[in-house]
Amino acid sequence: MAPLALLALAPAASAAVGGATPDATPEVTELRCPAGDGGAACPRGEVLRLSGEHLRETRTVVFLGGKGAKDDRRATPTTASPRRVLVLVPKGAKSGPVRVISAVAGPSRPGPKLKVMPASRVTPASSVDGATGVFPVTGKYDFGTETNTFGGGRGHEGQDILAKCGLPVVSALSGEIQHVAFQSAAGNYVVVQADDGTSQAYMHLREPSTWKKGQPVRAGEQLGVVGSTGRSTACHLHFELWTAPGWYLGGEPIDPLPSLKAWAARTTKG
């Protein structure tokens, strides 16, 4: 089977989605850090998720630290959608409340307090959660030959999962729909950005996905079915895994096979 190289997949400039009043004052209600304690404690350099309302136009996240503006640190989000912002905790950030600044509605009130921890030595790849993921194809599959592996053949940025057309494709991790599109090489495809800032791409789906950008998705929820759309010669799922801060947001593709095997082992055990 020929390698299924993908070209020029960068998403088009994202159009505004959702009808929520964009100029309403943003509000931050919750902080979560998958690389920290899962809550509001986060090492510098790791992905912090802010949840709240009217967050789509967020351009800046301010880490307020202690009293006064001297120790304030600013960062640009890697992702902003109506109820969710992802941002890397900047160097020099101190423990304290976090606020966002909207391009159209100005600053939020100071939100929940962040506990900043020293930068961890954990590589971004190892933050992909083998413990909570789900294997993305439900049913019989195999991993094919060398050309189906990451780096097999020219520019193959994922792992092919060979399976019958029509088998369910499910989200490996919980997160948010980052992108839904058709492309000549990828066919119908969906990108999910997990809560840890990593992205997973699911390609050659038989039909266009009914999911919309920005919708929350849970691990195990169906994204579509295995197909052979785009540049593909047999039914299979082309699966990509991107490090934080995600697909075409500054992350890079890594070999997904170790994660896929961990998820398969876990899924089989039930």
Ligand SMILES: [Zn+2]
């Ligand atoms: Zn492939």
